[in-house]
Amino acid sequence: MKVITRFAPSPTGNLHIGSIRTALYSWLFARHYNGKFILRIEDTDLSRIDLMAVDSILNGLKWLGLNWDEKPFFQTKRLSRYKEVINLMLEKEDAYICVCSSEKLLEIKNKQIKLGYKPRYPGICRNLKIKKDKLNKNYVIRFKNPLVGQVIFQDQIRGEIIFQNTELDDFIIQRSNGMPTYNFCVVIDDADMKITHIIRGEDHINNTPRQINVFKSLGFKIPIYAHLSMIFDESKQKFSKRKHAVNILEYCQNGFLPEALLNYIVRLGWSHGNQEIFSKNEMIKLFNLKSINKSASIINTKKLLWINKYYINNLSLDTLTQLIYEYMTKQKINITNGPDLKSLIILFQGRHATLKDMMESFRYFYEESNFFNSNIEQKYNVIENCVTLEMFYEKINNLFDWEDKYISMIINDISKETSVQKKDINMLLRISITGSLYTPSISSIIYLIGKQKVLLRIRKAINYIKMHKA
Numbered sequence: 001m002k003v004i005t006r007f008a009p010s011p012t013g014n015l016h017i018g019s020i021r022t023a024l025y026s027w028l029f030a031r032h033y034n035g036k037f038i039l040r041i042e043d044t045d046l047s048r049i050d051l052m053a054v055d056s057i058l059n060g061l062k063w064l065g066l067n068w069d070e071k072p073f074f075q076t077k078r079l080s081r082y083k084e085v086i087n088l089m090l091e092k093e094d095a096y097i098c099v100c101s102s103e104k105l106l107e108i109k110n111k112q113i114k115l116g117y118k119p120r121y122p123g124i125c126r127n128l129k130i131k132k133d134k135l136n137k138n139y140v141i142r143f144k145n146p147l148v149g150q151v152i153f154q155d156q157i158r159g160e161i162i163f164q165n166t167e168l169d170d171f172i173i174q175r176s177n178g179m180p181t182y183n184f185c186v187v188i189d190d191a192d193m194k195i196t197h198i199i200r201g202e203d204h205i206n207n208t209p210r211q212i213n214v215f216k217s218l219g220f221k222i223p224i225y226a227h228l229s230m231i232f233d234e235s236k237q238k239f240s241k242r243k244h245a246v247n248i249l250e251y252c253q254n255g256f257l258p259e260a261l262l263n264y265i266v267r268l269g270w271s272h273g274n275q276e277i278f279s280k281n282e283m284i285k286l287f288n289l290k291s292i293n294k295s296a297s298i299i300n301t302k303k304l305l306w307i308n309k310y311y312i313n314n315l316s317l318d319t320l321t322q323l324i325y326e327y328m329t330k331q332k333i334n335i336t337n338g339p340d341l342k343s344l345i346i347l348f349q350g351r352h353a354t355l356k357d358m359m360e361s362f363r364y365f366y367e368e369s370n371f372f373n374s375n376i377e378q379k380y381n382v383i384e385n386c387v388t389l390e391m392f393y394e395k396i397n398n399l400f401d402w403e404d405k406y407i408s409m410i411i412n413d414i415s416k417e418t419s420v421q422k423k424d425i426n427m428l429l430r431i432s433i434t435g436s437l438y439t440p441s442i443s444s445i446i447y448l449i450g451k452q453k454v455l456l457r458i459r460k461a462i463n464y465i466k467m468h469k470a
Contacts, residue, residue: 003035004196007061007068008186010042011053014247015060017299018201018231021265025228026199027066028266028287038193039068042186044075044179060248064258065280073193075185082180085188085218086141086173090132094217095173097130099139120169141174143184143214151209156197156226156289163209171210183210191220199289202227226289230296231268255327255355256304260311264304268297277310309353320345327355328362338366339448347440347448364434365449368456385428386465388418392429393458402451408443432461 005026009019030037041057043049058072075082089095098121109119126144151163173184186207190198205227215222230238251261263278271293272278272286312320321341328335335341344362352358395410411429415422426442433454439445446454 001196002194003030003033004038004194005030005035005199006038006040006190006193006195007066008040008042008189008200009057010045010048010182011050011057012045012048013050013053015053015056016246016248017265017268020060020064020066020248020261021231021268022200022228023061023066024064024262024265025270025287025292026197028283029197029199029289031284032287035196036069037067038070038073038195040073040075040189040193042075042182044079044182044185046076046179056247056249063249063252064262073189075189078185078189079180081192082174082185082188086180086184089143089173089217090141092217093129094144095141096126096128096144096170097132097135097139098125098142098170098172099130099135099137100124118167121171123170126170138176140172140176142170143173143210143217145170145210145213151212153208153212153222153225155205156224157229157292157294158202158227161205161208165209165213168210168213173214183207184214187211187214187218187220190223191215191218195223197224197226199226199228202229226292228269228292229294232296232298234299234301236298253356255357255359256308257311257323257355260308261304263311264307268299269293269295277307305353312352312355312358313350317342317345324355324358324362328359331359333359333363333366335366339450343448347444351440361436361439364436368453369435383465386462388414388420388425388428389432389458389462389465391417392425393455393462396446396451396458397455399451402447404441404443404447407446408441411443429458433457 007023007026009015009023027037029035039057039061041054043054061068086095090097100121105121108122112119121142125142130139132139145168146165149165151165151168153161155161171183172181174180189195208225208227212222232238248261252258259280262280262283266278266283266287267276269292270287271291278286315323324345325335325341328341341362344365345358348358348361352361391414392410395414396407399406399410411422411425414420415425418425427437429446430436430439430442433442433449434445449457
């Protein structure tokens with residue numbers, strides 16, 4: 001049997017981590033068995049479709065390297081196929097026309113709830129054999145669900161699951177506007193595309209018996225199911241499109257590496273011993289459904305940052321330089337107006353968890369700003385500090401050999417001459433020149449920024465203090 005899996009998102013919101021986990025597991029399972037991975041966009045619910053979400057799905061999967069086989073399938077391009085099967089089911093009397101008004105159905109539902117019953121369609125039109133050509137009002141088409149028996153399937157994660165057919169109703173397979181519904185379309189698609197394994201969230205478990213009954217009605221082979229447990233956010237709330245509609249591409253914009261994000265996501269429910277770091281090839285080699293946990297997973301941002309930092313720290317210098325170059329260029333930072341990126345990466349090595357953090361640390365090497373005008377550093381905005389800054393300005397201005405060691409010597413000399421501790425001078429210079437409280441060696445920072453920029457920034461700091469504190 002050739003393994004064929006699918007990722008079938010509905011484009012009603014951004015592609016988020018929960019969706020990506022489903023896609024990743026389906027992709028890994030197919031690749032593990034040298035099978036096929038199908039991308040299918042389930043877009044028949046026209047009232048909820050977001051065209052931007054389609055781009056989010058396609059571009060997000062491309063960024064992560066989750067390549068699909070064949071072209072992406074769109075359900076709205078397959079409407080004639082669905083209508084063909086619906087007509088066949090009407091002829092076989094496995095489906096029927098329902099003319100019950102929405103008002104009547106709401107009245108029935110309210111009565112059922114009041115009596116403590118599970119709301120379900122009572123089959124009013126089930127045996128009326130209404131013909132479409134004799135209708136002049138809205139109607140829907142319902143699947144004629146079996147009235148007796150059970151639906152039993154072996155879930156690859158949860159074991160045997162049983163539903164009584166009496167718990168299911170005759171669900172709608174075609175809406176009054178003529179559009180087919182999810183639980184019907186998915187069966188036709190999975191059958192036509194020869195899907196062998198369906199890996200999806202546990203919120204679809206209740207859909208499965210309905211879909212299996214349609215499979216049986218049409219004589220199609222039933223796929224193997226694996227339902228993944230939920231993902232919760234850090235406050236243990238269900239991860240969803242509405243509450244967590246963070247486009248997966250925002251992780252790209254925030255400086256996460258696709259390999260790191262996949263490594264983090266694969267561990268949200270799957271494990272291989274105590275191993276934390278997996279290359280994509282290792283994931284393909286080791287992935288299996290038996291190692292998927294039944295328990296819910298919880299998002300841990302600190303863990304994601306740790307993994308991303310690991311990947312950044314293990315990139316070659318040339319690769320990381322190219323990545324940060326591309327990232328900063330997209331942010332319109334002119335990196336020709338400052339030091340070589342490689343020298344900065346070496347200086348700041350091991351400090352950053354994301355490319356965005358790295359960019360922010362590098363920004364002051366290339367862009368001018370009034371660094372000293374900050375509420376955080378108000379304790380350094382005192383007139384006494386002008387003496388120290390004036391001394392530093394004069395000594396730096398007269399420095400002939402622009403080297404890190406001579407800059408460090410100047411700071412030592414000022415400390416001795418003023419009796420100001422070196423750490424306080426370093427912090428004053430750090431704030432005045434970079435606007436940051438935390439940097440590597442300030443003498444190295446000064447050296448890389450360059451003499452003229454440093455003099456300009458020291459003069460700005462002196463003028464600011466004199467203007468506001470004199």
